[in-house]
Amino acid sequence: MSVLASGVLVGGLLASTGSASATDGDGSSGAPGAVGAKKTRTHLAPINNSGVRGTARVKVHNRRLTVSVNAHGLLRKMPHAMHLHFAKKARHTCPTVRDDKNADHRLNTTEGTGAYGNVRVSLTKSGATGPKSALAVKRFPTAPRGKIHYSRTLRTSKAVARGVRNGNSVLVVHGIDYNHNRKYDFKAGKSDLDPKLPTEATDPVACGVLRTNHK
Ligand SMILES: [Cu+2]
Incomplete structure (x- = not known):
């Protein structure tokens, strides 16, 4: 005892x-301002039974984020939106089947919001990286062989930097080919984010919580 x-x-x-x-x-x-660098990382796990996996790292130094993402098993040659999601009131987790509010056996981006929060950083290849670029389809990686190797250094807001630093941000990759016809189509319906886009183009395909302490 x-x-x-x-x-x-x-x-x-x-x-x-x-x-x-x-x-x-x-x-x-x-x-004030004397903020050291902090490293976060995660394993990306499949969402929507996608089979997509990978790893991601984000180093945060003041408001500067150095992001790297490696993912595989993605729909080839199609754009994959990638974001850092965060909201103070989110659960800071990846969504589960319990978040499938309309029980259609698919988790769309909105259904995941309670888990991971809103889009705060858009992981584009070039240009702006704010939430307004969330669906900047032409600026996201296209996974030539079903793989994404992404790295970029960018600046974000103080609040988001703090969220990342505290291990509360979630990296989400989007874009899934439910019916395996090698493109995004409207068979599964319209996107919850933009009715002009198929839901396949915007539904989450992989997710990981960026943690600060590792074993
Ligand atoms: Cu996202």
Whole structure:
């Protein structure tokens, strides 16, 4: 009993020491603006039974984000919107079947909002990277062999940088070929985000929560 108790105590001390040194780099105890770099990363897991997997890393330094994404198993030669999603009130998770509010066995982007929040950063290849570029189809990677290798450094808002730093942002890749005809079509309906686009073009295909502490 006492061994267990001391083990818990040591564990607790270790844990609190770890978090104290982690917040030092946050600038919370230092001068304003003296914010150290922080690394986050995640494994991208399939959504909508897509089979798409990958990894992503985001280094945050003040308001600067250095993003890298590697993903495979995507619909080839079609644009894949990719975003950092975040909202204070989101669950900071990837959506599950319980988020399929209309029970159509597909999770669209809106149904995932409670889990991952709104689009805050658009991971475009060029040009703007804000939420207004969320569906800038021509500026997203096209997965030539079903693979995306993406890297870009960009600036975001203070609030979003803080969300990423705290491990509360979620990387979402979109674009899924439900009926395996190698293109986005309207068989599964219109997009919840833009009725001019098929839902295949905008439904989430892979997701990962960008965490700060790794084992
Ligand atoms: Cu998104």
